[in-house]
Amino acid sequence: MSNTQNSTSMLQTAEGAFGEVTNMLVRMKDLATQAADASSNTADKDAMQAEYDALGLELSNVMNNTTFGGQALLTGGTIAGAMTFQIGAAKSETMTINLTTSMGSVATALGSATANFAGTAGGTELKTLANTAIGSLISAIDSIGVVRSALGAAANRLDHVNSNLSNISTNTKAARPSTASAWYVRHWAPPPTASTTSTATCRTSRPTPRPLPAASWTLTSPPKART
Numbered sequence: 001m002s003n004t005q006n007s008t009s010m011l012q013t014a015e016g017a018f019g020e021v022t023n024m025l026v027r028m029k030d031l032a033t034q035a036a037d038a039s040s041n042t043a044d045k046d047a048m049q050a051e052y053d054a055l056g057l058e059l060s061n062v063m064n065n066t067t068f069g070g071q072a073l074l075t076g077g078t079i080a081g082a083m084t085f086q087i088g089a090a091k092s093e094t095m096t097i098n099l100t101t102s103m104g105s106v107a108t109a110l111g112s113a114t115a116n117f118a119g120t121a122g123g124t125e126l127k128t129l130a131n132t133a134i135g136s137l138i139s140a141i142d143s144i145g146v147v148r149s150a151l152g153a154a155a156n157r158l159d160h161v162n163s164n165l166s167n168i169s170t171n172t173k174a175a176r177p178s179t180a181s182a183w184y185v186r187h188w189a190p191p192p193t194a195s196t197t198s199t200a201t202c203r204t205s206r207p208t209p210r211p212l213p214a215a216s217w218t219l220t221s222p223p224k225a226r227t
Contacts, residue, residue, distance in 0.1 A: 004162040007085045010068045011155040014079045017066040018148050022141060024055045024062075028113065029137040036130035049126045056116025056123065063110065063117075075107060079151075087161045095161070097154045102147045109140035 031048045034040055040048070063075045073079055082098040113136040115123035125133040 003086050004158045004165065008155050008158045008162070010073070010078065011151050011158070013066070013068050014073050015148055015151045015155070017062055017074060018144055018151070021059060021062055022144050022148070024059055025113070025137055025141050025144065028052055028055050029134060029141070032126055032130050032133040032137060035126035036134060042127075045127050045130070049123065052114065052126050053116045053123050056114030059110055059114065060117050060119065063107075075103070079103060079147075085158065087158070088165070095154075095157065097150065099147055099150055102143070102150065105143045106140070106147060109136070109143040112136045113140045 031052050035045050035048045064072075066073045066077075068078065071078060079099055080103040081100055082096060085095040085097075087093050087095050110117045113133065114125060
């Protein structure tokens with residue numbers, strides 16, 4: 001069961017990281033929406049762009065530096081390729097999930113949404129093409145949603161696998177004493193000997209009742225009355 005628990009923890013770590021990525025993208029979309037409005041002046045757009053750039057750098061940090069067990073998890077990591085989980089003791093008891101294509105779409109969408117995702121300092125998305133940035137951010141949010149959905153489905157399945165394995169283990173342990181005793185009697189218990197058989201017979205049989213002795217007394221005539 002430790003395999004399923006560890007795998008679930010790994011998937012939940014990835015899902016949590018993508019949750020933060022989604023929150024940052026939503027904030028960046030809010031900034032792009034404000035910058036695209038005619039009421040935002042140059043100073044406003046400069047301030048929004050500065051926050052937008054900072055969020056872009058943090059997107060890169062989360063995607064590239066999130067780890068699990070000392071190994072990269074997101075970009076170029078475990079989640080970015082095919083994963084096989086050993087969910088039972090048998091060779092055939094495996095579960096596979098492949099997010100290669102979905103993770104490639106995420107990297108492309110994030111790179112289109114912000115130049116800072118690739119490490120470029122000081123983007124111009126909100127200063128000149130704020131409306132275009134809105135569309136790019138929506139695509140990025142959607143691509144993240146696809147990956148999060150797959151991770152959630154896999155984690156839910158592993159949770160059911162773990163519950164079933166726990167059920168099997170509990171009931172197998174409960175049945176082990178009785179099955180072991182039956183097996184011992186069948187294979188190892190010594191056969192009964194003549195002495196044990198006769199002893200058992202003597203202990204369980206009832207003695208034959210003896211007949212009552214015949215009556216040893218006789219009737220006598222009553223004494224005669226005196227005249």
